[in-house]
Amino acid sequence: MKHVKTLAIMVALTAAPAAFAAGSMDGMDMKGMDMKPSAESKQAPQTVAAEIKKIDAKAGKVTLKHGPIENLGMSAMTMAFPVKDRASLKNFKAGDSVLATFDKIDGMATVVEMRHK
Template sequence: MSMPETAQAAATASASGTVEAVDAAAKTITIAHGPVEALKWPAMTMTFKAPDVDLASVKQGDQVEFEFTSSGMDGTITKITHK
C-alpha cells in the first residue's frame, strides 16, 4: 500500500513571479508565479508562508525570484530576491 501524498517529505523548489499581496502581520506573501517544473505545478497564484523572510523589502507589483519548501499545496518561502 502506498503512502498518502500528505505523508511525503517536503520538497524544495524555486520559481519566479509577480507579488500580488504582502501581509506582514500574518507573515504571508501572495505571488502569481510561473510553472514549477520540480513539482510539476502549472502557473498559478498562491499564498506562501514567509516566517523567516524580510517582507518589508517586497511590495505589490515587484518581480521576484524565490525558493520555497512545499508539502502538498502548502508552501513556505525560504529566500526571495528582486529580479
Template sequence: MKKIVNLAIITALLSAAPFGVYAASDSAASASPSATSSASADAMSEGEIRKVDKDAKKITIKHGELKNLDMPAMTMVFQVKDPAMLDKVKQGDKVSFVAEKVGGQFTVTQIEVKQ
C-alpha cells in the first residue's frame, strides 16, 4: 500500500511539472516594463473622495469595482502610500486611483484628480 501511495505522489508531481515551468516562464514575461505599466493601467479604478483624514493618513473613497482586488463597488477607507497624496485631493473630487493590499492594509498607491 505504501508503494502505491508513493507512486501516486510521484506521478502527481511529474504530471504537474510542465505546468510549473509554464507558470514560471509566464511570470517572468509579466515582469517586463511594458507588462508592468499595462498592469497598472488595468488596476486603475474610478471613485469619488468622501473624506480626507490627514492626521490618520487615510482617505475614504466611494469607488466602482476594484478588479485587481476582486472587490465590488462600495465606500471604504484606505491607507495612502504617500501622505502627500492627501494634499492633492478634497471631498467631492472625482478620481482615478490604484489600490493595492500592502502589508495587509488596503492602500492607495496612485491617485489622479479627474478634470
C-alpha cells in the first residue's frame, strides 16, 4: 500500500506542471515582449561560392565544398546536397567553381540553382 501512495504522489507531481502550463494566457500583459519570428522563419535563398567535389546524377546530388550558408544556418563545409533540377548536373563536373543558390525544400537544404563562376 505504501508503494501505491508513493506512485499516486509521483503522478500528481508530474502532472502538475503540465496542467499549469496549459492554462490560459488571457489577461497577461504582452507589451514589451520580443515577438520576432522563430529561427524557422523563411529567409531568402542565398548564393554561395563553392567547388564541386562529386556529382551523383543518378541520385540527383552534388557534393560541394562551400562557404557559410547563412539563410540555412550552416557554416563552411563539404557536404552532399540534393539538386532541384537534376538535369542541370550534366553541365558540371568535379573541380568546377560554381555559384550555388541554396534554400530549404521539404525541410532539406537543397541546391535550387547552380551556375559556373
